[in-house]
Amino acid sequence: MRRQEFWAGIRATFPLLVGTTPFGLIFGALAVNSGLSASAAAAMSAFVFAGSSQFIAAKLFGSDASLWIIVLTTLVVNLRHSLYSATLAPHMKHLPQRWLVPLGFWLTDESFLVVDKRYRSDDRSPFKHWFFLGSATAMYANWQLWTWVGILAGQRLPNPASWGLDFALVVTFIGMLVPDLRSRPFAASALSAALTALLLAGLPNRLGLMVATLTGVATGMLVEKRLQPPKELR
Amino acid sequence: MTFQELLLVCGMAAVTFLVRWPVLTLVSRIPLPPIVLDGMKFIPSAVLAAILAPAMFLPDGTLDLHPTNAYWVAGLASALINWYSRNLLTTIVAGMAFFLIWRWLW
Known part of the structure; x- marks a missing residue:
């Protein structure tokens, strides 16, 4: 059962690896092109493990921003992870710290999305944290590998941002969002989040993302309440 | 790695861990009201939409609705591909191909 959940987690995460692979590659290349040493870029992927904040940090480092600003920006950009933690936590009450510490460290957008779906599925498997572990292992190993490839490629090829590979993450997220849009409350929720994000895009440090x-x-909650009197809980 | 880079990596690692793990631990000890638990199911799609909209429509920080902006054209195409194929991997591969071809055409 444990092994099945672990492999199911890896399988569910596989399509998302296709989308994050180019992202890791560009991060590695961008980091060394903006003046970070190869070891610092690799250490960032190994110990921070948060793609979009690593990207922004590499860019800021290249523009000589102070360490304080970069660390603070990292904090704000990654604040959404606390929402993910809060969402998953009720399902993980029974787990000891030897699970919560590593799974907390390995939480990413991608793993959150597949693991949340797994926790919401109806069967009462007691080993869903093994699914999380499988998903996290796949994401982590893939991220390290492609960071290194990017570092090596970036030392030879300039201007990685212009390769167009950044669309890979956009298309991955679209593929995860669209299935939800068949439900009206979810579609309304996504539409309002998108409009708010566009209106607040000028706010610093991606604060607009949290508000949106x-x-x-x-x-979503309001529309759901309007559409159906409170009887059904998903 | 310079000392400055070491400080940078440690600082980033610390703040990132501190937005992920404490909430995971605390919320599992403190029960949340049902209305909060119910609302949480909207978080994944809301976050995705909030990340995607600026990435598609503001690729350089300003609103760009021209067909030369491949991000929104290919994004819309990817959404349609997913709506009809209902397959994530198909969407990623076909959407990425559409994006690269569209960018090359313009």
């Missing part, structure tokens, strides 16, 4: 997410959640 919360707006989307509120809209």
Whole structure:
């Protein structure tokens, strides 16, 4: 059972690896092109393990921003992970710290999305954290591998941002969002989050992302309440 | 790795861990009200939409609705591909191909 969950986690994450692979590659290349040493870029992937904040940090480092600013920006950009933690936590109450510490460290957008779906599925498997572990292992190993490839490639090829590979992450996220849009409350939630994010895109440190997410959640709840009197819980 | 880079990696690792793990631990000890638990199911799609909209429509920080902006054209195409194929891997491969071809055409 444990092994099955672990492999199911890897399998469910596989399509997302296709989308994050180019992202890791560009991060490695961008990091060495913006003046980070190869070892610092690799250490960032190994110990921070948060793609979009690593990207921004590499860019800021290249523009000589102070360490404080970079660390603070990292904090704000990654704040959404606390929402993910809060969402998953009720399912993980029974787990000891030897599970919570590593799984907390390995939480990413991608693993959150597949693991949340797994926890919401109806069967009462007691080993869903093994699914999380499988998903996290796949994401982590893949991220390290492609960071290194990117570092090596970036030392030879300039201007990695212009390769167009950044669309890979966009298309991956589209593929994960669209199935939800068949439900009206979810579609309303996504639409309001998207509009809010566009309106607030000028805010520093991607704060607009947090506000837009919360707006989307509120809209989804309101529309759901309007559509159906409170009987069904998903 | 310079000392400055070491500080940078440690600082980033610390703040990132501190937005992920404490909430995971605390919320599992403190029960949340049902209305919060119910609303949480909207978080994945809301976050995705909030990340995607600026990435598609503001690729350089300003609103760009021209067909030369491959991000939104290929994004829309990818959404349609997913709606009809209902397959994530098909969407990623076909959407990425559409994006690269569209960018090359313009």
